[in-house]
Amino acid sequence: MMxxxxxxxxxxxxxxxxxxxxxxxxxxPALGSAIVVPLSQFWDGVRTHQDGDYxxxxxxxxxSHNMMVGIRSWQQQVPLPQLYQGDNAWEIPxxxxxxxxxxxxxxxxYRGAIAIAINGIPIFNALNNRGxxxxxxxxxxxxxxxxxxxxxxxxxxxxLFLQKSPDQPIAFALxxxxxxxxxxxxxxxxxxxxxxxxxxxxxxxxxxxxxxxxPYINGGLRGVVHVSGGQIDPQPxxxxxxPDLPPLRGxxxxxxxxxxxxxxxxxxxxxxxxxxxxxxxxxxxxxxxxFVDPNGTTRTENYTHSEPPPxxxxxxxxxxxxxxxxxxxxIKVHLKELDSNSDGTLMWTELTTAAKKAFNLDxxxxxxxxxxxxxxxxxxxxxxxxxxxxxAQEIDGDGDGTIxxxxxxTEAHHIFxxxxxxxxxxxxxxxxxxxxxxxxxxxxxxx
Ligand SMILES: [Zn+2]
Ligand SMILES: [Zn+2]
Numbered sequence: 306m307m308x309x310x311x312x313x314x315x316x317x318x319x320x321x322x323x324x325x326x327x328x329x330x331x332x333x334p335a336l337g338s339a340i341v342v343p344l345s346q347f348w349d350g351v352r353t354h355q356d357g358d359y360x361x362x363x364x365x366x367x368x369s370h371n372m373m374v375g376i377r378s379w380q381q382q383v384p385l386p387q388l389y390q391g392d393n394a395w396e397i398p399x400x401x402x403x404x405x406x407x408x409x410x411x412x413x414x415y416r417g418a419i420a421i422a423i424n425g426i427p428i429f430n431a432l433n434n435r436g437x438x439x440x441x442x443x444x445x446x447x448x449x450x451x452x453x454x455x456x457x458x459x460x461x462x463x464x465l466f467l468q469k470s471p472d473q474p475i476a477f478a479l480x481x482x483x484x485x486x487x488x489x490x491x492x493x494x495x496x497x498x499x500x501x502x503x504x505x506x507x508x509x510x511x512x513x514x515x516x517x518x519x520p521y522i523n524g525g526l527r528g529v530v531h532v533s534g535g536q537i538d539p540q541p542x543x544x545x546x547x548p549d550l551p552p553l554r555g556x557x558x559x560x561x562x563x564x565x566x567x568x569x570x571x572x573x574x575x576x577x578x579x580x581x582x583x584x585x586x587x588x589x590x591x592x593x594x595x596f597v598d599p600n601g602t603t604r605t606e607n608y609t610h611s612e613p614p615p616x617x618x619x620x621x622x623x624x625x626x627x628x629x630x631x632x633x634x635x636i637k638v639h640l641k642e643l644d645s646n647s648d649g650t651l652m653w654t655e656l657t658t659a660a661k662k663a664f665n666l667d668x669x670x671x672x673x674x675x676x677x678x679x680x681x682x683x684x685x686x687x688x689x690x691x692x693x694x695x696x697a698q699e700i701d702g703d704g705d706g707t708i709x710x711x712x713x714x715t716e717a718h719h720i721f722x723x724x725x726x727x728x729x730x731x732x733x734x735x736x737x738x739x740x741x742x743x744x745x746x747x748x749x750x751x752x
């Protein structure tokens with residue numbers, strides 16, 4: 306992975322609106338698209354965090370809407386939670402980069418995801434693994450998804466119903482460029498699209514659009530991705546619980562219900578008769594499938610998964626799937642970069658040195674202040690530069706739109722003081738160990 310600094314915007318939506326980021330002056334296309342991710346827009350059931358290179362999206366692969374109903378060409382798979390967490394989380398490049406060799410999804414990438422929806426559900430190529438339009442083939446449910454060979458739920462067309470407003474992406478392609486809906490972000494009709502269903506906006510930023518006909522989503526990857534074995538790599542694995550099944554000709558999925566905290570019932574019609582698949586799993590990874598015939602005869606299959614399933618699917622709870630929150634305070638996440646002598650203890654002078662370094666890098670015109678155009682993008686590798694971009698509004702204590710060095714040092718003092726509990730000017734490994742993860746809202750939404 307090349308670590309070339311590129312343009313990125315990572316601002317809370319409110320701030321974007323307040324400072325008119327969409328009207329901001331030009332960004333050269335070759336620098337890639339600006340990602341604007343108002344984290345608060347992510348639905349319950351999704352947990353995100355980021356480092357300098359990626360936005361990580363964790364989910365259990367189960368959307369909060371109903372599934373499966375309406376499938377006319379059914380592969381006999383059912384939705385099961387997936388461990389899209391930790392090392393197996395979705396990775397969205399924060400610095401998307403246009404590729405010299407864009408990859409078309411018309412002729413490849415039939416395996417695996419090419420985008421990730423904002424609710425943490427992957428989006429596969431609109432063409433199925435035989436190269437046919439999955440939607441037209443009747444393989445998709447009313448929400449544009451179905452369960453794959455690993456019983457992993459995913460979409461093949463754009464989940465337009467996820468969009469809360471035109472300026473909110475529905476998904477991110479795995480190259481990092483956002484996928485918007487059926488209008489431009491400002492609500493106007495979509496301008497001419499390229500073969501990948503994308504184009505550049507007036508500021509030179511690339512993005513994709515959903516369409517009601519093929520390719521429905523990004524028709525390939527205009528940005529840099531790595532492809533291996535016919536799919537984008539890396540991407541999270543959906544690990545099968547049971548062997549995959551053949552299509553069941555003539556069957557239509559007519560119902561799907563959550564019947565308990567870890568149990569579901571799928572109903573399908575075949576030759577005018579109703580069949581059911583009732584299935585459940587426990588926290589130890591034991592899965593039981595009951596195949597119920599129209600006359601009530603039941604056949605049962607048991608499987609044990611090497612890893613226990615994620616708990617609390619979002620359907621059953623209005624609260625987030627993940628009750629734990631392991632995001633760490635900024636100062637701890639960036640300790641390695643800030644701790645210049647690498648002794649594990651962060652000195653106040655090390656933080657002020659980092660703050661001044663970021664300030665000087667950002668201060669392009671060298672006038673001793675950071676103006677909006679200098680801090681609105683984070684294009685420096687300095688640890689504190691990203692912090693300035695994300696927290697500009699709070700750092701700018703007097704709210705005049707310009708950040709002075711003294712305002713930045715005041716903010717640094719504030720950050721340091723929260724962790725330096727005994728106020729001795731250093732944060733020891735013991736003090737870092739005592740740090741409590743911030744409250745979820747505080748961690749999730751940039752201040
Ligand atoms: Zn599929
Ligand atoms: Zn557009």
